[in-house]
Amino acid sequence: MRVRRLWQTQTKPVELLQAARQGDSEAFRGLYEAHVGQVYGLCLRMTADPVEAEEFTQATFVKAHANLAKFRGDSSIKTWLHRIAVNEILMEARRKRPELLDPDSPEFTRLQQADTHGLRVDLEQAIGELPERARHVFVLRALYGFTHPEIAAALGIAVGTAKAQYHLARQRLKALFTEAADD
Amino acid sequence: MTDAEQRLDQAIEGLPRSVRPGRDLWPEIEARIMPPVRGSGYWALAAGWLLTAVGIGLLGWRLSMAPVEVSPWPDGALAAEFNLDATRLELRNELDRAVALLSPADRAALVAELDGLRAASEAVLAALREAPADALLQELAASNARRELAVMRQVTQLSHEISQRT
Known part of the structure; x- marks a missing residue:
């Protein structure tokens, strides 16, 4: 047995x-x-x-x-x-030592307005393609229930920065869905 | 909320939070969290001691006997080559030094184990005295003589490792 x-x-x-x-x-x-x-x-x-x-x-x-x-x-x-x-x-x-994406930086704006035409709506892939810091914030917030203050404390950033990174991530992901709907 | 945002939220909601890794990670984790097995070296030492005791005992028995038909080496040359008495004494001293480094509990366990092993070894030798012409046992004696050298090196190395750990 x-x-x-x-x-x-x-x-x-x-x-x-x-x-x-x-x-x-x-x-x-x-x-x-x-x-x-x-x-x-x-x-x-x-x-x-x-x-x-x-x-x-x-x-x-x-x-x-x-x-x-x-x-x-x-x-x-x-x-x-x-x-x-x-x-x-x-x-x-x-x-x-990754670069923290400054919400006021041109790169931030470029990513927000990124041309995502042709990308497949694969959320996992899209999350993986987010800038590292935005990805960290998004995953913790959207998938694993961390609050913005918890994320800010963990990442050593301001709460406002965490929110901005989360917003960036959502914008990029939302754009993917928008493009897919337009196709 | 726009349609895209709704679809995004639905997609996020639909993502599994739990994802099993593609392979079993436990064996590597277990290897990293498990402390080294205490006393494993000591048991190797004990096993080495048993082999050496049997080897030396067999050689001693073999040399004390009248010449037999199958003789791997001339008896005198064998005794001179291995210098058995000195080797036994040196090995005992080495073992005693290693045992002295153990904690009282480990030492007691090792001594008890060694006593059991030595008793078993003596029983084997006693059985051999009943069948002294056994060619297979003679071959075993020769094999053990070669093994003895390897075991002595192992005992010395283990003793050295124990000294370094402490």
Whole structure:
């Protein structure tokens, strides 16, 4: 008879967390199995790169495991994992020092008015083609429920800048739909 | 809200938040979060010790016997080449130094394990005394002699690694 592992049972997340904190790797695997899809989805949308997304997903769970004792339960495990993932991605982004798109810059305007004629309405692809900062803001806000103040704090930008980047992202994506409707 | 905005919102709503990665990431995560297995080197040390004990015991037994038909090396040359008594003493000292570096709990576990292994080794030797003409066992003795050299190197290396870790 095959032994049913802890992570394959219907154990509650809180119980898994408790057991994982006590060093039970099967319990931590339970948490992994329950949340890997969300974490990978977030990483994939943030990076627009499946390989990088896998690396950040792994890094997220490794860091979560190392910090299990520090998790106080003020937020849900999902939110906590999302924050770790975002931090991991942003740390790497800061290391690469990307240019923050200034909402007053000509590039911002150009992107807003970009000729998207001929592009397929593939939202995933379109999100992936957003400027990195706008993509980060959009993914966090539109897909994973972060508030603008939370995004601003995570990205180290002003709330107004976060809103502007979100607006930019929406404008670009909306333009794709407009063009598609016109075709 | 324009039609395009509505369609965008619907499309956003329709995107799955959860996406399974294309491959299982758990094995790599597990490898990174699991601490190194404590004592694995110690058990290798114990296994090495057992092999060496058997090898030395067999060689000692082989050398103490009257010459037999199948003899891989001249007995005197074999004893001189491996200098068995000195090797055994050196190996014991090396092992003792490594064991001294262990935590009390690990040391107790290792000593208990070694006692069990040595008892098993003696039982094997006792069985061999019952069948001293067994050519296969003689071949095993010769093989163990070669293995002995490799094990001695392993014991020395493990001892060195343990010293470095501590």
